[in-house]
Amino acid sequence: MPSSVEALANLPLRDDLVGLHPYGAPQLDVPILLNVNENTYGVPADVHAAIVEAVAEATQGLNRYPDREFTELRKNLAAYLGHGLTPDQLWAANGSNEVLQQVLQAFGGPGRTAIGFPPTYSMYPLLASGTGTRYVTAARGAAYTMTPEGTARAVRDSGANIVFLCSPNNPTGTALGLDVVEAAYEAGEDARAIIIVDEAYGEFAQEGTASALTLLPGRPRLLVSRTMSKAFALAGARIGYLAAAPEITDALRLVRLPYHLSAITQAAANAALTHADTLLANVEAIKVQRDRIVRELEALGLSPAPSDSNFVFFTGLDDPHRVWQGLLDAGVLIRDVGIPGSLRVTAGTEAETTAFLKALATLL
Known part of the structure; x- marks a missing residue:
């Protein structure tokens, strides 16, 4: 049986699509998911x-x-x-x-x-x-x-x-x-x-x-x-x-x-x-955790970017993949965006944010 790559190559795909990869982020069964910027508070x-x-x-x-x-x-x-x-x-x-x-x-x-x-x-x-x-x-x-x-x-x-x-x-x-x-x-x-x-x-x-x-x-x-x-x-x-x-x-x-x-x-x-008012109240709670992440990452000697979103991008890592894997092993999934020395984390609930920060501090 040909592999999926070989099977795809046998199709009359458009020339400009040959060799491309579909968009995707890891969808893993992990207790704390902070990798795709979802609203971690859920629907009230x-x-x-x-x-x-x-x-x-x-x-x-x-x-x-x-x-x-x-x-x-x-x-x-x-x-x-x-x-x-x-x-x-x-x-x-x-x-x-x-x-x-x-x-x-x-x-x-x-x-x-x-x-x-x-x-x-x-x-x-x-x-x-x-x-x-x-x-x-x-x-x-x-x-x-x-x-x-x-x-x-x-x-x-x-x-x-x-x-x-x-x-x-x-x-x-x-x-x-x-x-x-x-x-x-x-x-x-x-x-x-x-x-x-x-x-x-x-x-x-x-x-x-x-x-x-x-x-x-x-x-x-x-x-x-x-x-x-x-x-x-x-x-x-x-x-x-x-x-x-x-x-x-x-x-x-x-x-x-x-x-x-x-x-x-x-x-x-x-x-x-x-019910926009109810949902936006959770936005304010998320912003509190985002700003907390920025402060605590700075205290750990890392360099978080100023964030106007529900996530924090940070640099200063010698081996970001090692840190990403270590967090995953601890049950926390964040995003490796492929930028040298950097990772990105979604602002979660207070408990999720605490788990991320403790695991990161241990790894560093």
Whole structure:
């Protein structure tokens, strides 16, 4: 029997997909999972009950197709985000990855270019490849920072049609200044570039960190994507969304699959949005543990990056894989993101955070 690699090689795969590997993080049976930035507090009891009730009601009509325009969900998302947004400026799909894929389907493709600024979210090049979009990169500055001048130069020089700006950035956790977003938008004027600000972790931002949602008025090529996987503890429900000019959502209708959001998904999302205050209370608890991790890592002689997310990226390790394996042996799974001397850890509950810090201190 041929191996899976050999079997795949025998298929008429597209040339640009040959040799690629699918996205994936370890899914191991470990007591403490702090590797994929999930909300470790789970869904509160009252929100769980509301979702179960809403889903039960939705199942009564599963013989019919769902609302293709997810009207109630767009209305609820607009109300949640505020900033004067209207339902026709909101779009949703099965996770923010599908939202970004639809953007690439509409505005990327063969003969067009997307640019990213690594280290950043590893799905960007995979999404580009899947849509036949050329993907190029530009370097960040010291401590993985980005400046308006450097960003504008990279956007202009690349002639990119799509620009990925991740803020807070994954895996470093640092947020971008709005001046960087403004510079990218202006630099992309000649190419009419779509500027995507990926704010998957936006709810975890430090006080005073501004959202790119404030920049939407008057910028029809600016998109701000969000997710309900993190702050809303709904990673398993797969609900992502974006806010943009109404003509952007019209463009996405051209490429979305029919009835792409199931009635179950819409019901779960709407129920969660009606309990946003309860869910965001857990966000504040997570931020407390995140800031605790930063302090204690510094006390251990490591160098954590300033974090506006629900995770902490830290450097200063001589052998990060040894530390990663040692933590795993102690029942704590964190993320080796492949950057020399570095690891990334999700902020867990108080007990999970304590277990991580004690195990790390022992290993060091």
